[in-house]
Structures are given as structure tokens and as C-alpha cells.
Amino acid sequence: MGRPADPARRERTLAQATDYVLAHGLAGLSLRPLAAALDTSPRMLLYDFGSKQELVAAVLAEARRRGAVRLAEHLPPKTGSVQERLRGIWAWISADERAPFVRLFFEVHVDGLVHPEAYPDQGEAITDWFDTLGSTFRDVSTGPDDTVTPTLVMAVVRGLLFDLTATGDRHRTDRALDRFAELLYQ
Amino acid sequence: MGRPADPARRERTLAQATDYVLAHGLAGLSLRPLAAALDTSPRMLLYDFGSKQELVAAVLAEARRRGAVRLAEHLPPKTGSVQERLRGIWAWISADERAPFVRLFFEVHVDGLVHPEAYPDQGEAITDWFDTLGSTFRDVSTGPDDTVTPTLVMAVVRGLLFDLTATGDRHRTDRALDRFAELLYQ
DNA sequence: TCGTTATTGAAACAGTCGTACCATATACTC
DNA sequence: GAGTATATGGTACGACTGTTTCAATAACGA
Numbered sequence: 398m399g400r401p402a403d404p405a406r407r408e409r410t411l412a413q414a415t416d417y418v419l420a421h422g423l424a425g426l427s428l429r430p431l432a433a434a435l436d437t438s439p440r441m442l443l444y445d446f447g448s449k450q451e452l453v454a455a456v457l458a459e460a461r462r463r464g465a466v467r468l469a470e471h472l473p474p475k476t477g478s479v480q481e482r483l484r485g486i487w488a489w490i491s492a493d494e495r496a497p498f499v500r501l502f503f504e505v506h507v508d509g510l511v512h513p514e515a516y517p518d519q520g521e522a523i524t525d526w527f528d529t530l531g532s533t534f535r536d537v538s539t540g541p542d543d544t545v546t547p548t549l550v551m552a553v554v555r556g557l558l559f560d561l562t563a564t565g566d567r568h569r570t571d572r573a574l575d576r577f578a579e580l581l582y583q
Numbered sequence: 584m585g586r587p588a589d590p591a592r593r594e595r596t597l598a599q600a601t602d603y604v605l606a607h608g609l610a611g612l613s614l615r616p617l618a619a620a621l622d623t624s625p626r627m628l629l630y631d632f633g634s635k636q637e638l639v640a641a642v643l644a645e646a647r648r649r650g651a652v653r654l655a656e657h658l659p660p661k662t663g664s665v666q667e668r669l670r671g672i673w674a675w676i677s678a679d680e681r682a683p684f685v686r687l688f689f690e691v692h693v694d695g696l697v698h699p700e701a702y703p704d705q706g707e708a709i710t711d712w713f714d715t716l717g718s719t720f721r722d723v724s725t726g727p728d729d730t731v732t733p734t735l736v737m738a739v740v741r742g743l744l745f746d747l748t749a750t751g752d753r754h755r756t757d758r759a760l761d762r763f764a765e766l767l768y769q
Numbered sequence: 770t771c772g773t774t775a776t777t778g779a780a781a782c783a784g785t786c787g788t789a790c791c792a793t794a795t796a797c798t799c
Numbered sequence: 800g801a802g803t804a805t806a807t808g809g810t811a812c813g814a815c816t817g818t819t820t821c822a823a824t825a826a827c828g829a
Contacts, residue, residue, distance in 0.1 A: 398774070398827070398829080399775065400773080400776075401775075401827065402774085402775065402776095403775080403776080421697075422696075422697040424610070424693075424694065424697050427815080427816070427817090428817065428818090429815085437777095438778070439817080440777065440778070440779090440819095441777070441778095443818070443819090444775095448817080448818080449817060500696050503689075503692070503693050503696065504693050504696070504697070506689070506745065506748075506749055507610075507686075509749065510608075510689065510690070510749075511607075511608040511610055519749055520750040522749070524750060545755065545759050546762070548743075548746065548756065549743075549759040551746070552738075552756075552759060553735070553742055555741070555742040556737065556738030556739055556742030557734075557735075557742075559738070559741050559742070560737070560738055562692075562696055563696075563705055564706040564710060565706070566706075569730055569731065570738075572734075573731050573738060576731050576735050584797065584798045584799075584802080585798080585802085585803040585804025586797050586805040586806070587804085587805075588805065588806090589806080592806090614788090615785085615786080615787095624807075624808070624809095625787080625788085626807065626808070627807070629787085629788070629789090630806075630807080634788080635786095635788090
């Protein structure tokens, strides 16, 4: 009885909205321009997501999901030296195709600094990479539950990403990562 | 002839506005609440600064000026081992009193990622620390115009700051910096 | 065809934003 | 006092925001 619901529409909209946010950023996001770009209406966005806040939450979850999938696809090679693995991770995360993800990642973090209450699990976005990366650098760790090595490795990666996105100086940042890889090897 | 201008008022307002921005962030900055907090009016803010954009530019310049002064005050001790100096810098920059500066620094960087045109000198905010820090780590540099070492050192600092501000885990980040200091010494 | 439920459009609401306009008040020289 | 330049207050404009309200349409089972 009655017209059947169409859950696919919400998913389609979510996918498109995620593309849009990855392209345009979170800061100035507004329902009307977003709806126009997605060939829908603010009315439908609220119909599907309830409120802008919930829409943003859904988009961030989707973006994170996509990032996790691609990371999982890329990480498998646990072979090779520590330097090779580290350089591989850097090459992957610093690639131009990853720039929208990196940008959104920074954007969310900063927004969380100003509105900590809106991101109850902000810390996870930092630490959940450790579970993935910790296993990669187990042989340079001091122990089985060594959190310091992944912390340092990820700090270097994030710090250099920060530098790269701001200055665009790939040569200098690449060399800095190489230097770190050398230090880590000794 | 006529009423004499009062340039001190603009300076006083600028100082207060900088305090306000450091406390509340740049993202949601609005003239009316700002004016109310500063016991003035939007009218006067525009009278003194011309536009919101110019006001923000003035505030950022002022914040940067303050940061530079405090960095200069703190850095002098070029004595001691590399580790001691690195730990000193970390202790200073990661101290709670610096949190508003760190937050604003990240905020401006991220805004620059979305609106590159608004920050023509965004790269400077990254590289101008090198001139100061480069001299501090000259003895571990590979040459007189070595940019890689300062790049790596600052990447570690920024990356760990990023981690610390998000997770608040001071113990883990402190230990990660110690590990890096050890690596750098060898 | 009719009832029912899902979907969608158009418009309006209440609020905020940066800014401009106009008048007035203030502090100075002559 | 007049003249003049600076400093304010008050107000309103136009554009935007997220959201709501009301009505219309669309797709199904009976």
C-alpha cells in the first residue's frame, strides 16, 4: 500500500554530496548551492537527512569510509625495507589525487579545535591510523604495544603534508621524508 | 584644524580584537558579536579598518607579530645539546599558553587551503620559521643552506602539535618527540 | 477509481551577515 | 561664537542562512 520508499536516492545524494564537499570544502558549505550542484533542492536534502548537521555528519562518515577503503587497498605490501614502506606510504598519501581528502581531514580537525563539542570522537581520526600503521612498523618498534613509533611516523607524515599543501614544495618535502627514513633505519 | 585624529583608538581596538580572535577563532568571526565584546560598534570597526577583510588581515598581522616577539624572547639559548634545544622548543610551543596561537595558526592554514587567493603569502607562514630554526640546528645540518633538516624538524613539531591538540595525550606526544631527538642525535 | 504513502515544488519565516547612509556629537583652530 | 574635521549612534538595505509550511504530484495496492 502507498508509494514505495526509494532509499537509493538518499545514497545517491550522499555520494554526490561527498564529492561536492571533497571538492569545495566544508567551511562555506551551504544547502542552496549544494542542492543546485546536485540538481536537487534544499527541500529534498532536509527531507533525506533531517538537518544540515546530520547531512554533514553523513558526508564525513562517507568520506572516512572511502579513505579507509583506499588505504586498505594500498597498504598490503608489508614487504621491503622500512624506508621503502615509509616512502610508499608518503607517495600514496601525498599524491595529488589524495589532496581533497587531506584538505578535508585538516578542515575537520581545525573545526574540532574551535567546536570540540561537535566532534566527540575527534581523537579517533588521529589514533585509528595507528592500528593500521602500527603493524607496518612493528620491526622498528620497541615493543608489541609501542605507541611512540607510530605516533612519530604519523607526526612526520602529517607535518610534511601540512608543509606540502601550504608551500607546494614537493622536492623539499620529499627529501625531508627521505632523511627521516634514513634516521629511522639506523 | 578640526578635531584631532586619535590613532591610539585603532591600536587599542586592534589589540582587543586580536585577543578576541585568539580566544574565539577565526571561523565564525562576526562584526556584531566582536564589537559587543570590545564595547564598541560594527560602525566603528569599519570606520577604523575599512572592511572586515582588512580587519582580519590586521588581526592576523598582529597575532603573527606577537608570536614572533615571544619566539625571539625564548629562543636565545643556543647552548646545550641538540636534544635539549629541541625539547626546549617543543616545551615552549606545546605549552598551554601557546594553544590559542597554535589554533589560529592551523585555522589560517586550513582557510588558505580552501581560499588560496586570500592568502598570497601563505607559504611564508611555514617557511619563515626556518630562518629562525635553521640557525638553531646548524650543527646537524648537512650544509650551510640545508633546508631539509629544518623542514623535518618543523614537520615533527607541527605533526605532534596536531596530534596533541586533537587527542590531548601529552605523555605520548612528549615521548614521541624524545624519540625523534634521539634519532637526530645519532 | 480510490485510498495511502512517498516525494517534491514554491514560498515564506526568522534570523544573521557585511555594509552604506544620514544625522549628530565632539574637540579642536580661529 | 563660527568653522571644520573626527568620531559616533541609529537604522536600514540587500543578500544570504537553515528551516518550515502548505500544497501538489507520483506510484503503488485494493
